[in-house]
Amino acid sequence: MHFDQEPVHHHGQPGKTAVLLINLGTPDAPRPGAVRRYLKEFLSDPRVVEIPAALWQPLLRLVILPLRGRQSAHKYASIWAHNGSPLKVNTEQQAAAVQKLLQANDYDVIVDYAMRYGNPGIAEKIRQLRHAGAEQILLLPLYPQYSSSTTATAFDAAFRAAGRLRNQPALRTVKHYHDHPAYIEALRQQVEGYWVQHGRPDFSAGERLLLSFHGVPRRTLDLGDPYHCECLKTGRLLSAALGLDDTVCQTTFQSRFGKAEWLQPYTAPTLVELGKTGVGRVDVFCPGFTSDCLETLEEINIEGRRQFLAAGGKTFNFIPCLNTAPAWITAIGEIAALHLQGWPIRQPDAAALERSRARAEAHGARD
Known part of the structure; x- marks a missing residue:
C-alpha cells in the first residue's frame, strides 16, 4: 500500500490543532454535467441508498442520473448566487467567522471546511491540514441531528483519509448537538x-x-x-x-x-x-x-x-437558515471549545501570560 505524501517530521516541533467543519456538498456549477457528477457520488454512497450496488447502480446510471441531472440543474440554477452555490458560500463564511471568533479568544486553532460530496473534499482537506502542521483534528459536521446518512458517512470519509496517512493525526468527532x-x-x-x-x-x-x-x-x-x-x-x-x-x-x-x-x-x-x-x-x-x-x-x-x-x-x-448569524457562530465556537478540551489550543503568548499570572499569584501567596 502506498501512503499519501506528508510533511517531513521535525522532532520537538509543536503540532497544531484544527477544526474541520463538514457539510453535505454541492455541484460545482448549476449545469447538468456537474449535477450528474455530484449526484452520482452522493447516491452511490451505501449509507445514503441502502440497496445492493448490483441492483442500484444500473438504475442510477441508466435512469436516475439522465433524468434528474437536467431537472436538478434547473433547480440549482434557480437558487445559484452570483458568487456560487449558497451552501458553499455560507459554509465558507461560517468557517472564517469561527476562525475569527476563536482567535479573538486566544485559541491557536486552524478552522477550515470540507464537503462530504463534491469540492473541497474531506480527504483533500485533511491532507492540507496535515501539511499545515495539524496533529489534532476535530471533525465537526454541520448536522445538529445525527444520522447514518449524514454524520456517519462524513466520519467514514475522514477515517478513510486517515487510513492513507503514515503519520495519522489524532481525530475527535462531534456526533451531534441537537439539544445544545x-x-x-x-x-x-x-x-x-x-x-x-x-x-x-x-x-x-x-x-x-x-x-x-x-x-x-x-x-x-x-x-x-x-x-x-x-x-x-x-x-x-x-x-x-x-x-x-x-x-x-x-x-x-x-x-x-x-x-x-x-x-x-x-x-x-x-x-x-x-x-x-x-x-x-x-x-x-x-x-x-x-x-x-x-x-x-x-x-x-x-x-x-x-x-x-x-x-x-x-x-x-x-x-432563512442560521447561515452566519452571530448567535450561530457563537454556538459553533462553544461546541468546538467543548470538544477541544485537553488539546494544545491556546496561543503561545496567551499561555505565557497565564503562566506569568500564576507565578505572580503564587509569589503573592507566599509573601
Whole structure:
C-alpha cells in the first residue's frame, strides 16, 4: 500500500490543532454535467441508498442520473448566487467567522471546511491540514441531528483519509448537538428576529409555524438510527423557547425520494392541507439545515410556497437558515471549545501570560 505524501517530521516541533467543519456538498456549477457528477457520488454512497450496488447502480446510471441531472440543474440554477452555490458560500463564511471568533479568544486553532460530496473534499482537506502542521483534528459536521446518512458517512470519509496517512493525526468527532443550549438559542433568535422584522403570526387565528427537517426512510428508525428522535427533541426545545405548543408549531419532514415510506408527517402535503383548511399564514423554518441550500431555497421557499398558495393559503413566509448569524457562530465556537478540551489550543503568548499570572499569584501567596 502506498501512503499519501506528508510533511517531513521535525522532532520537538509543536503540532497544531484544527477544526474541520463538514457539510453535505454541492455541484460545482448549476449545469447538468456537474449535477450528474455530484449526484452520482452522493447516491452511490451505501449509507445514503441502502440497496445492493448490483441492483442500484444500473438504475442510477441508466435512469436516475439522465433524468434528474437536467431537472436538478434547473433547480440549482434557480437558487445559484452570483458568487456560487449558497451552501458553499455560507459554509465558507461560517468557517472564517469561527476562525475569527476563536482567535479573538486566544485559541491557536486552524478552522477550515470540507464537503462530504463534491469540492473541497474531506480527504483533500485533511491532507492540507496535515501539511499545515495539524496533529489534532476535530471533525465537526454541520448536522445538529445525527444520522447514518449524514454524520456517519462524513466520519467514514475522514477515517478513510486517515487510513492513507503514515503519520495519522489524532481525530475527535462531534456526533451531534441537537439539544445544545447555544444551538437552540441561535434557532430561537433566528425565528424571533424574523418576526421582529415581519410580524409575528396570529396563532390565535390558526396561523402556524412549521419546523421542516430533512427526511430519511422510515425503516432507518426501526433499525436504530436516532435521527427522528433528535429532530423531535430539537423541535420540542425550540417550541418551548418560543413559548409555543404543538397545536401551532408542528415538526414535519421534507425531501422524500422514491416510493418507500419516509419519516412523517411530510412537509409538502402538510402545506397543502393547511392551505385547503383555510390557514391564512404559515411560516416555515428548517432547523436541521445550518446553511441555506437547494432543499431550503428551492424546495421550501419556491415549491413549498407555490403549493401552499395554490391550495388556498394567503401568506407564506420562509425564515432563512442560521447561515452566519452571530448567535450561530457563537454556538459553533462553544461546541468546538467543548470538544477541544485537553488539546494544545491556546496561543503561545496567551499561555505565557497565564503562566506569568500564576507565578505572580503564587509569589503573592507566599509573601
